[in-house]
Amino acid sequence: MKKFVDPTVDAQNFKQTAPWRFFRYTEILLDYAETCIPLGQEDEAKTYINMIRARWKMPPITETGVALVEKYRSERKIERAFEDQRYFDICRWMIPEVGYTDVMAFQPVYKLNPDHTTASAPKV
Numbered sequence: 001m002k003k004f005v006d007p008t009v010d011a012q013n014f015k016q017t018a019p020w021r022f023f024r025y026t027e028i029l030l031d032y033a034e035t036c037i038p039l040g041q042e043d044e045a046k047t048y049i050n051m052i053r054a055r056w057k058m059p060p061i062t063e064t065g066v067a068l069v070e071k072y073r074s075e076r077k078i079e080r081a082f083e084d085q086r087y088f089d090i091c092r093w094m095i096p097e098v099g100y101t102d103v104m105a106f107q108p109v110y111k112l113n114p115d116h117t118t119a120s121a122p123k124v
Contacts, residue, residue: 026052030076042068049075 029048036045050060090099110119
């Protein structure tokens with residue numbers, strides 16, 4: 001969550017003046033890597049994914065084929081967290097079963113008392 005926050009600004013009392021970055025360099029690298037994978041340029045894709053991973057001193061990826069696609073998707077999910085792009089990634093990749101599941105039931109932990117107040121301890 002610290003991606004776009006200026007640590008020198010007191011957020012309680014002052015509005016931050018740093019501009020919101022709508023298109024980050026990381027997104028450019030990830031988009032290029034995503035384009036290279038279906039074109040069969042896996043070495044090129046790995047180069048650009050590893051550029052992102054190297055910033056955080058993470059080991060380079062070496063996977064190929066389907067494993068590379070899954071690794072790329074995982075990298076994109078982590079790198080673009082809290083940027084409101086996951087929904088569009090899932091739609092583009094046509095994998096709704098991975099990102100979203102139906103809720104079949106909901107069981108509250110703290111049930112209501114007969115007087116319609118919330119119980120102070122879980123009831124079984």
